[in-house]
Amino acid sequence: MTDAVLKIENLQTYYGKSHILHGVSMEVAEGEIVTLLGRNGAGKTTTLRSLSGLTPPREGRIEIFGNDTTRWPAYRIARLGVGYVPEGRRIFPNLTVLENLAVPMTRPGPWTVDKVLELFPNLGTRRDSWGRQLSGGEQEMLAIARALLVNPKLLLLDEPSQGLAPLLVREVFRVVASMREQGISILLVEQNARFGLEVADRVYVLNDGQMIHSGPARELAKDEERVRALAGVGGKEDGVLTAKPKTSAA
Amino acid sequence: MELLLFDAFNGLIQGTFYALMALGLSLIISLNSVINFAHGGFMVVGAYLAYTLAPYIGFWGALFAGPILAGFIGIIVERTLVRYMYGRPDPIYSLLLTFGFALIIEDVVRTIWGAQGLPFEIPSALNSPVSTTYFFVTGYRLFVIAAIALATIALFAFLRLSRFGIRIRAGILDLETVSTLGVNVYLLRSVNFAIGTLLAGFAGVLAAGILQLAPTMGDDVIMATFVAVVVGGIGSLLGSVLGGLLIGLAAGVTTAYYPAASDVVIYIIMAVVLIVRPRGLLGQEGLFE
Numbered sequence: 001m002t003d004a005v006l007k008i009e010n011l012q013t014y015y016g017k018s019h020i021l022h023g024v025s026m027e028v029a030e031g032e033i034v035t036l037l038g039r040n041g042a043g044k045t046t047t048l049r050s051l052s053g054l055t056p057p058r059e060g061r062i063e064i065f066g067n068d069t070t071r072w073p074a075y076r077i078a079r080l081g082v083g084y085v086p087e088g089r090r091i092f093p094n095l096t097v098l099e100n101l102a103v104p105m106t107r108p109g110p111w112t113v114d115k116v117l118e119l120f121p122n123l124g125t126r127r128d129s130w131g132r133q134l135s136g137g138e139q140e141m142l143a144i145a146r147a148l149l150v151n152p153k154l155l156l157l158d159e160p161s162q163g164l165a166p167l168l169v170r171e172v173f174r175v176v177a178s179m180r181e182q183g184i185s186i187l188l189v190e191q192n193a194r195f196g197l198e199v200a201d202r203v204y205v206l207n208d209g210q211m212i213h214s215g216p217a218r219e220l221a222k223d224e225e226r227v228r229a230l231a232g233v234g235g236k237e238d239g240v241l242t243a244k245p246k247t248s249a250a
Numbered sequence: 251m252e253l254l255l256f257d258a259f260n261g262l263i264q265g266t267f268y269a270l271m272a273l274g275l276s277l278i279i280s281l282n283s284v285i286n287f288a289h290g291g292f293m294v295v296g297a298y299l300a301y302t303l304a305p306y307i308g309f310w311g312a313l314f315a316g317p318i319l320a321g322f323i324g325i326i327v328e329r330t331l332v333r334y335m336y337g338r339p340d341p342i343y344s345l346l347l348t349f350g351f352a353l354i355i356e357d358v359v360r361t362i363w364g365a366q367g368l369p370f371e372i373p374s375a376l377n378s379p380v381s382t383t384y385f386f387v388t389g390y391r392l393f394v395i396a397a398i399a400l401a402t403i404a405l406f407a408f409l410r411l412s413r414f415g416i417r418i419r420a421g422i423l424d425l426e427t428v429s430t431l432g433v434n435v436y437l438l439r440s441v442n443f444a445i446g447t448l449l450a451g452f453a454g455v456l457a458a459g460i461l462q463l464a465p466t467m468g469d470d471v472i473m474a475t476f477v478a479v480v481v482g483g484i485g486s487l488l489g490s491v492l493g494g495l496l497i498g499l500a501a502g503v504t505t506a507y508y509p510a511a512s513d514v515v516i517y518i519i520m521a522v523v524l525i526v527r528p529r530g531l532l533g534q535e536g537l538f539e
């Protein structure tokens with residue numbers, strides 16, 4: 001892959017004294033959707049935090065769109081064209097929907113407040129509601145909309161389906177898949193392995209802060225046993241490999 | 251009755267000062283996560299700078315220039331000192347730093363302008379009583395109330411309507427997420443600190459017209475300001491305003507009946523609030539309970 005939008009090499013990331021990532025390397029090519037799977041506590045969120053500048057790695061190298069961003073502050077990485085939809089959405093509860101959408105520093109590009117409200121009509125009808133009043137699904141839409149306003153070329157999504165009803169999960173993944181047509185490359189962290197593998201081109205599996213698998217998503221999607229062994233996702237329900245339950249409700 | 255009115259009115263004036271000081275302090279505590287013991291010092295700096303400039307640019311010019319300079323000094327202090335306190339989980343560092351800085355400000359002011367009180371001229375048009383029965387209601391005091399009300403409304407409008415203000419409100423709860431959205435949070439914090447010190451400077455100039463200028467004029471206000479923030483609820487700007495007005499009025503009314511208790515009453519209010527409602531009048535749930 002020559003046209004990598006994201007390239008990370010040998011990341012060693014710590015929270016204080018605890019060593020979390022032990023030499024993580026991966027790549028995302030332009031226009032690609034890459035899914036990162038792994039058990040609870042495997043280091044998926046930490047990987048995203050490392051490359052978005054929130055928890056810079058102590059060692060290793062991060063290259064985004066050809067820039068060495070390893071030591072950049074988060075806001076400069078975002079301004080390069082990196083959208084981040086954090087775990088748990090982290091909507092600003094004390095701000096209205098429209099105010100939430102006023103926070104991002106908008107880079108020039110196709111996404112405007114009107115456009116994202118077109119994409120998520122539900123948000124439009126709730127534009128003056130407080131963030132804390134939104135349902136889990138609405139919060140997820142708002143978190144994606146907010147990240148889109150940065151007009152990203154690379155979008156990082158941390159468990160967007162977490163805690164959502166199946167219908168909403170489908171909606172979220174429809175939107176994620178449609179981002180590709182907008183020329184946005186995507187790095188997706190998921191516990192919902194079925195959806196995660198369905199939309200992705202390639203997949204990485206992280207365990208205990210180390211990559212234990214990488215390959216085409218299609219291959220792994222056919223082999224549920226293997227997925228379970230690698231990513232440790234729970235039992236089967238209606239053919240869906242389900243994730244562990246998390247706190248926030250749909 | 252007239253005496254009660256007199257004391258209540260004085261209390262209200264005091265309360266508006268506490269409210270304005272508490273607003274700035276609250277902004278700084280919320281976004282910069284720094285307990286700014288030097289807040290009273292910025293009040294003094296604003297007042298003395300206005301005093302020095304007034305002969306050249308007049309009262310009205312000084313009323314604006316003093317606070318703006320206090321805000322400017324705030325940015326410098328934030329960039330050179332306060333920012334090293336960010337990310338330190340133990341608040342003792344920022345307490346020590348700003349407490350030391352408050353002492354330095356006081357001594358610098360004493361060195362430049364002297365320890366003696368200095369009179370601050372206000373326009374004579376503002377200085378006369380508006381009524382003969384209520385001699386204590388001078389034009390200037392009404393002006394102070396109006397000016398502080400206006401500054402408060404302007405601040406709330408800024409936080410509600412401007413993008414910068416919205417980002418400050420967002421950052422108060424989740425600065426990290428604000429930074430992932432491309433916002434320069436370092437600048438956001440600097441400007442926020444400056445807005446806080448600017449408000450303190452404004453309070454200082456207005457206070458100088460009622461009291462005298464003195465290097466220690468911040469000391470009398472800073473403790474009451476902290477009480478106002480705690481009573482109103484840490485993290486709530488509206489709470490700070492309410493807290494300031496409440497303790498000012500309470501101290502004023504107490505003066506009418508039992509002057510000796512007027513200083514103590516604000517701490518009693520704080521104790522009662524902390525026992526009955528630890529988060530303060532309008533503070534967020536879960537912050538302290």
Ligand SMILES: Nc1ncnc2c1ncn2[C@@H]1O[C@H](COP(=O)(O)OP(=O)(O)OP(=O)(O)O)[C@@H](O)[C@H]1O
Pocket residue numbers: 015018020038039040041042043044045046047087191
């Ligand atoms: N702020 C922190 N301080 C210390 N340790 C942390 C912190 N955040 C996470 N960890 C630890 O780092 C490890 C990796 O956590 P991380 O959140 O990256 O996992 P994850 O793969 O995203 O898991 P999940 O599926 O539960 O979201 C875990 O062992 C976790 O306990």
Ligand SMILES: [Mg+2]
Pocket residue numbers: 044045046087158
């Ligand atoms: Mg995670």
